[in-house]
Amino acid sequence: MMLLELQDETDPVRNQTLEVTETHLAAAVVCVQTLAVSRHLGTGSYSWQFFQAYCNSKLCNVLFTHELAKRLQGSSVTCYSVHPGIVRTELSRHVSLWQKVFIEPLARLLFLDPEAGAQTTLHCALQEGIEPLSGRYFSCCEVQEVSDRAKDDAVARKLWEVSESLCGLSS
Numbered sequence: 529m530m531l532l533e534l535q536d537e538t539d540p541v542r543n544q545t546l547e548v549t550e551t552h553l554a555a556a557v558v559c560v561q562t563l564a565v566s567r568h569l570g571t572g573s574y575s576w577q578f579f580q581a582y583c584n585s586k587l588c589n590v591l592f593t594h595e596l597a598k599r600l601q602g603s604s605v606t607c608y609s610v611h612p613g614i615v616r617t618e619l620s621r622h623v624s625l626w627q628k629v630f631i632e633p634l635a636r637l638l639f640l641d642p643e644a645g646a647q648t649t650l651h652c653a654l655q656e657g658i659e660p661l662s663g664r665y666f667s668c669c670e671v672q673e674v675s676d677r678a679k680d681d682a683v684a685r686k687l688w689e690v691s692e693s694l695c696g697l698s699s
Contacts, residue, residue: 588687590665590674595684597663606662608652613668614638615645 593609600607616639620631651669652658664671665678677683692698 587678590678591680591684591687592691593665594663594679594681595688598681598684599688600662606659608658608662609665610649610652611665611667611672612645612648613640615640615642617642 590609593607596607616635620628620635623631648666648669652666655669658671661671665674666672689698
């Protein structure tokens with residue numbers, strides 16, 4: 529919120545939180561108390577535990593954007609959660625050789641190139657008339673519905689408070 533205090537109200541600003549699919553959101557459950565104490569969304573030695581932590585982080589992005597939009601209501605600043613699609617990136621540089629052999633051919637065949645993956649983000653940043661949709665989740669340049677978990681005002685507010693505390697911004 530410190531940056532927002534510096535924002536000139538006459539200059540509309542759009543903030544986007546990159547997001548992933550509803551499938552990830554459905555798999556996610558955020559324990560805000562655990563986050564506050566342990567400072568992480570889950571870890572483990574099994575791939576499903578890492579996937580769960582990843583899903584939790586995506587749910588947090590949507591909840592955080594939802595809360596941010598509520599706090600910005602009445603200003604010229606808007607924000608959106610954005611799912612860019614499954615985009616070919618360089619994330620595979622951090623995996624083992626045998627995983628690269630499996631992942632990279634699939635990525636070339638099935639994943640979006642970065643330009644295509646940027647379209648929903650660009651849509652939310654540039655499209656006029658979507659300001660009333662601030663705080664909503666976009667995929668394929670369209671607003672999408674999210675699970676009930678991703679619309680929980682109490683959890684979004686608590687996540688905001690914990691985030692402020694973890695960043696040393698709480699009063």
